[in-house]
Amino acid sequence: EDKVVQSPLSLVVHEGDTVTLNCSYEVTNFRSLLWYKQEKKAPTFLFMLTSSGIEKKSGRLSSILDKKELSSILNITATQTGDSAIYLCAVYSIQGAQKLVFGQGTRLTINP
Amino acid sequence: DTEVTQTPKHLVMGMTNKKSLKCEQHMGHRAMYWYKQKAKKPPELMFVYSYEKLSINESVPSRFSPECPNSSLLNLHLHALQPEDSALYLCASSQHGTGFFGQGTRLTVV
Numbered sequence: 001e002d003k004v005v006q007s008p009l010s011l012v013v014h015e016g017d018t019v020t021l022n023c024s025y026e027v028t029n030f031r032s033l034l035w036y037k038q039e040k041k042a043p044t045f046l047f048m049l050t051s052s053g054i055e056k057k058s059g060r061l062s063s064i065l066d067k068k069e070l071s072s073i074l075n076i077t078a079t080q081t082g083d084s085a086i087y088l089c090a091v092y093s094i095q096g097a098q099k100l101v102f103g104q105g106t107r108l109t110i111n112p
Numbered sequence: 113d114t115e116v117t118q119t120p121k122h123l124v125m126g127m128t129n130k131k132s133l134k135c136e137q138h139m140g141h142r143a144m145y146w147y148k149q150k151a152k153k154p155p156e157l158m159f160v161y162s163y164e165k166l167s168i169n170e171s172v173p174s175r176f177s178p179e180c181p182n183s184s185l186l187n188l189h190l191h192a193l194q195p196e197d198s199a200l201y202l203c204a205s206s207q208h209g210t211g212f213f214g215q216g217t218r219l220t221v222v
Contacts, residue, residue: 097167
């Protein structure tokens, strides 16, 4: 059965800190790993990773995939209170049908 | 256009009602999904449609009935729901390794 595990499940830091969120996966026919940010409503797309070792960057957020270790990390530098959210990792696989499987999410709280 | 549109945004229904949730995308994606999300939990996959055919049903009770009338539309028909079915229902579409979500329908069953 396809499995995506995120850690930590919850993280509280002070504004300005740097955080690293982890995602590991076991899926058949991996195609890509996706990171989402979810505040009050639907998850919003952050990154799609398909190749090992290539960092994707958007402002203070960056992410990288390690296909050998079946894992990915999401880094946020100089955190702000607006970064408080649930960060979801999802793996896209195709085995007969396309499937997006989510991890449990990391609830990140940034205190001023 | 990277938009997935869901209607309605909010729905309150009684346990004997029949209602439908709608989802629409015009990105040409051939996979569409329904997820259910309870508070403080990740989205749980309910159904996957691939090329307008139901390809995955994650053992969802028959009071939820999906329908894919064409490649842009996905419906979820609801009948005789229970209060524990109250949740955020998310539609998503994907192609080539990406996934985009609608804003969700917040459903309350009374």
